[in-house]
Amino acid sequence: MTTGFYWDERCFWHAGGTYALTMPVGGLVQPLAAGGLPESPETKRRLKNLMDVTGLTSDLSVRSADMAARPDLERVHPASYLDRFKEVSDAGGGELGLRTPFSRGGYEIAALSAGLAVQALADVMQGKVENAYALSRPPGHHCLPDWPNGFCLMANIAIAVEAAKARGLAGRVAVLDWDVHHGNGTEHVFYDRDDVLTVSVHQERNYPLDTGDVADRGRSAGEGYNINVPLPPGAGHVAYLEVMDRIVLPALDRFRPDVIVVACGFDAGIYDPIAQMLCTVETFGAMTERVKAAAERLCGGRLVMVHEGGYSEVYVPFCGHRVIEVLSGSARRAEDPMAHTVATRQPNARADAFFSGLIAEMAAEFGF
Template sequence: MTTPVLVYYDTRMLGHNPHGWDPGHPAWTDAVKAMIALQFPGSNLETYSHPERPDRLTAIVDRLMLDPIEGVRWMLPTAASTAQLKQAHDKTYVAHIESLEGESCWLAQDTTAVSPGSVDAAHLAAGAGISAVEAISAGEAQKAFCIVRPPGHHAHSDHASGFCLYNNLAVTAAHARENLGYQRVMVWDWDMHHGNGTQEIFYSDPSVLVVDSHCAAPFYPGSGLLYETGAGAGVGSQINCPLPLGSGNAALLKVFDEVVKPAAKAFQPDILLVSSGFDCHYLDMTCAMDETGFAILAQCMSELADELCDGRLVLLLEGGYNAQALTDSVHAVMKVLAGNPVNACNVLPDDPGCKAVADAVQFHQGPINPACRAKGHS
C-alpha cells in the first residue's frame, strides 16, 4: 500500500557552491593541497572541485524525476528564521553567518566555505527539517525526506566545520521540542563521519537521545569515542558506535538491532530523526554498504516509528559524494518510505564492523537503560 512521503527540496540550495582556494588564508590552502596530494595522488590541484557540490542534489532529483515513486509529494521548505536557528546555535555565531551573505570565503581549514548563495541555502536546509516536522505534526503525512545542502551534523553551536554551516538536524530537533511539544526526540546518525556538532549541541540534554554509528577515530572528525556518553543530566543520552573502515550492511543492521532499537524502546521517543548520510556506500571508497543496506535501515526505522511514535520519521540528507551511490541509495530509501518493502540485503561474508558493534553493545549495556530509566521510561 502506498504511503505518502513528503520530500523537501528547493533549487536555491544549489546556490551554495564553494570552490577554489582562499587567498586570505594561504596556510590553509597549502594544508588542504597537501592533504589532497597525500590522499589522492595525481589529482590536479589547480582544478580541484569541492566534494560538497550542487550536482549532489541535482543527481538525486533527476533520478527521482526519471524514475518517479508513487506516494512522493514534493514540498518547498520555508527558510529557517534567525530565532529558530538560535534554538540550536549561539546568537553571535548566527549573526556571523548571516553577515557573510553574498561573500566567498573559507570558515575552516577543512574546506568549510561559503559562496554568495550559501547563507540563503543554509537557511533553507535548516528550514526543511522544521517544515517537515510541522507538516507531520499537522497530520499531512508521517514520513519525510529532506534533500538539503549544505549538510549539518558537523556544525557546532558556535562554529562551522565539515562542510556544515547550520546543524540542520539539531535545529529541527530543537524546534520539535520547543515549539511542537515533542518531549523526547531520538536521533540516529548513520553517516560514516561522526556527527560531532550534533553531539556537542545535545551533550547535556536528556530530552534528545543520539545514537551515532561512524568510522572510528582518527577518521574525520576524530571524535565519537565510546566513553563520550553525555554530561550532567544528559549522561547516557549520547550513544556512540565507532566502526572500522570497510564496515558493511551487516554491521549497520546489527547497530539497529542491538543498539538503536533497544535504546528507542527504553527511551520511548515522540519522533525519530535520521542524519542520513550515504557515504558508507562502497562507491565512496571507505565503507562497504550498498543501496540494499540503506533500504533495510530505512524500513527498520519506519517500522520502529510506526511502533513507538505514530509513524513520525524525518530523514535529512548529510554526506554521500559519489553521484551513482547517492542516487541509488536515496531512491531505494524513498521507495521503502513510500510503502515498498524489501526482504533482503547484500552482506559481506565477514563484515569487519560486526565485532565493533558487539564491543559497543557490551560497553553501553550499563549506561543506556539506567539513563532512560532515570527519565522515567523503564
C-alpha cells in the same frame, strides 16, 4: 501513507569556490576540476533526477519551505555567529570554520537548507504527512553553535528539533545519525539534555578525528542519552544491521520518543571516495525498514530523514532512492547498478565474527 519530500533547487546552488580537501594545489599537485570540494550538488541533484525518471517523485507529497526564521536559528546559533556569517556571505563569501567554504548568498542557502528540515519535522508532527525526507544542502550534523566545520554551516537537525520543541510539537526526540562521520555538532547541542537521545553510528576517527568515542555518553542530565558506535573501517551490511538490532533499536525502545529523526548520510556506502565502509543500497534499505518499524511501534510512524553526507555521484542516488522507496512504501524501483559486483564478493566469516564481537562489547557497555 503520505511521505513528504522537501527540496529546493536553490540548495543545489550552494558553492564552495576553489578549495582543495586535503592539500593545496600547485607545484606538482594538479588542480581538481571541481575545486577539490567533495560536497558537490551532483549527489543530491542526481538523486532527485533519478526519482523523476523512475516516477518515485509522483508518489510523494513534494514540497519546499521558507528559510529557517532567525528566532529558530538563534535557538542553536548565537547571534554573533549568524551576523558574521551573513556579513561574509554578503561580501562575496569565504570560510568561517574548517572545510566550510561558501560563496555569495551562502547564508540564505544554508538557512533554506535548515528550513527544509524545520518544515519536514513540523509537518510530520502536525500530521500533514506521515513521514518525510528533507533533501537538505548544505548538510548540518558537524556544525557547532559558533563553529562550522565538515561542509556544515548550520546545524539543520538541531535547529529543526529546537523549533518543534519551542512550538510544543514534540517533547522527546531521538536522533539517529548513520552518516559515516561522527555527528559531533548534533551531539554537542544536546549533550547535557535528557529530552533528546542522540545515537551516532560512524567510522572510527574518520572525521572529526577526536570525537565519537564510546565513552562519550552525555553529561549532567544528559548522561546516558548520547550513544556513539564507532566502527573500524571495513564494516558493511552484516555489521550495520547487527548494530541496528543490538544497539539502535533497543536504545529507541528504552527512550520511547515522540518522533525519530535520522541524519541520513550515504558515505558509509561501498563506493564512497572519502570513507572505507562497505554498505550497499540494500544496507540502507534494510536500516530504513528497521527504523520505520520502530517509529510505527513507538511513535505513530513519525519519522523524518534529513540528508547529510555521501560523495559518490553515481552510487548515492541509488542508496537515496532505496531509502525513499522504503519510507514511502512505493513500488517504484531503481535497482543497484553495482549489485552484480557486490554479489560476487565472498562472505567473510572472520570479519563478521570480529565485528559481531566488537558490537556485542559495545551493546553490553550501553546496557543492552
